[in-house]
Amino acid sequence: MEGTRVATPPRVSLLNASPSKCRTNLMVTRSIPAYLLNNTRRNHNSIQCALSQESESGAAASVDNTQGIRRRPTTGPPSHAVGPFEFRLQNDGNTPRNILEEIIWNKDVEISQMKEKKPLYSLRKALDTAPPVRDFVGALKSAYLRTGAPALIAEVKKASPSRGVLREDFHPVNIAKAYEIGGAACLSVLTDEKYFQGSYENLAAIRSSGIKCPLLCKEFIIDAWQIYYARTKGADAILLIASVLPDSDLNYMSKIARKFGLSTLVEVHNESEMDRVLKIDGIDLIGINNRNLETFEVDISNTKRLLEGKRGEIIRQKDIIVVGESGLFTPDDIAYVQEAGVKAVLVGESLVKQSDPGSGIADLYGRNISS
Numbered sequence: 001m002e003g004t005r006v007a008t009p010p011r012v013s014l015l016n017a018s019p020s021k022c023r024t025n026l027m028v029t030r031s032i033p034a035y036l037l038n039n040t041r042r043n044h045n046s047i048q049c050a051l052s053q054e055s056e057s058g059a060a061a062s063v064d065n066t067q068g069i070r071r072r073p074t075t076g077p078p079s080h081a082v083g084p085f086e087f088r089l090q091n092d093g094n095t096p097r098n099i100l101e102e103i104i105w106n107k108d109v110e111i112s113q114m115k116e117k118k119p120l121y122s123l124r125k126a127l128d129t130a131p132p133v134r135d136f137v138g139a140l141k142s143a144y145l146r147t148g149a150p151a152l153i154a155e156v157k158k159a160s161p162s163r164g165v166l167r168e169d170f171h172p173v174n175i176a177k178a179y180e181i182g183g184a185a186c187l188s189v190l191t192d193e194k195y196f197q198g199s200y201e202n203l204a205a206i207r208s209s210g211i212k213c214p215l216l217c218k219e220f221i222i223d224a225w226q227i228y229y230a231r232t233k234g235a236d237a238i239l240l241i242a243s244v245l246p247d248s249d250l251n252y253m254s255k256i257a258r259k260f261g262l263s264t265l266v267e268v269h270n271e272s273e274m275d276r277v278l279k280i281d282g283i284d285l286i287g288i289n290n291r292n293l294e295t296f297e298v299d300i301s302n303t304k305r306l307l308e309g310k311r312g313e314i315i316r317q318k319d320i321i322v323v324g325e326s327g328l329f330t331p332d333d334i335a336y337v338q339e340a341g342v343k344a345v346l347v348g349e350s351l352v353k354q355s356d357p358g359s360g361i362a363d364l365y366g367r368n369i370s371s
């Protein structure tokens with residue numbers, strides 16, 4: 001299941017240096033492998049910290065630039081404590097290259113902590129009492145048929161790393177209710193706390209509030225454990241991000257979701273991700289994100305570009321529902337992505353910022369799409 005190739009760390013020897021030279025924030029270009037640090041901790045009286053590097057191969061620790069987002073630091077975390085010393089060893093292998101990579105590395109640590117508190121066997125038990133799954137894709141299809149406009153997945157989103165806090169007086173259940181009344185087919189609920197100020201409590205509260213719209217758990221999923229957890233909190237659909245997950249994970253995790261009856265929204269941002277996803281069996285919902293999660297640039301013509309030509313044909317043949325995601329603000333934007341071929345849209349910022357997010361839906365569509 002591990003998608004990341006781990007570079008072999010070079011060896012670093014710690015020999016007879018004066019402690020005064022090696023206080024905190026010592027920067028070197030390679031990391032010290034964990035096993036060596038453990039040894040050093042044991043022997044720290046005799047071994048001090050002159051950092052002379054000897055890479056076995058003499059080559060720099062190799063980092064595979066072609067694989068996109070790295071699942072975790074390839075050369076270990078940047079800070080190490082060795083006896084009384086703390087080193088800050090920063091290098092390409094332990095420094096995130098962009099915000100998405102940073103989010104994923106944090107998520108990896110967060111999940112291992114959450115798993116300790118709620119191991120899989122305890123989640124399995126909680127599944128028995130989880131609320132029933134509602135048909136997310138079905139709700140999108142029927143809203144599209146009913147209104148003739150792209151079905152709306154309205155996002156309950158307090159903040160984002162690119163836009164900061166979108167709404168100070170944030171009451172997730174009230175916002176969700178307003179969305180449902182305004183004509184949303186489904187809702188997306190951000191659960192990431194650190195970067196989006198979301199939570200699983202918000203997801204569970206919306207689910208138990210009587211709101212009927214099916215719910216997408218908007219999370220950075222990198223471990224199957226998260227799918228179980230989302231289900232125990234009442235999710236009806238999950239998100240899988242193609243730039244984060246290798247094909248094997250997309251395949252495996254969408255199968256697990258299907259086993260629970262959950263829908264899977266697979267998100268792509270460029271042609272090569274779209275081509276990868278179109279080759280995976282059983283994918284019936286693809287999101288085209290107009291925002292590049294590595295740079296935050298938003299360009300809604302991305303949706304059009306990815307649906308042109310052969311790709312659009314395959315999507316129609318396979319009867320895949322495409323969701324236009326991010327950066328949609330006006331009726332013209334909605335018409336533009338509909339013309340490009342989407343049957344649903346995912347909208348956060350432009351709605352959540354309105355004093356009444358529900359009536360914001362009519363402004364976004366240029367007409368009332370409720371009932």
Ligand SMILES: O=P(O)(O)OC[C@@H](O)[C@@H](O)c1c[nH]c2ccccc12
Nearest residue numbers: 289325326327328346347348349350
């Ligand atoms: O607020 P916007 O620009 O309307 O975007 C909503 C949604 O598309 C965006 O929040 C999103 C799309 N894919 C994601 C993946 C993770 C977190 C957030 C997202």
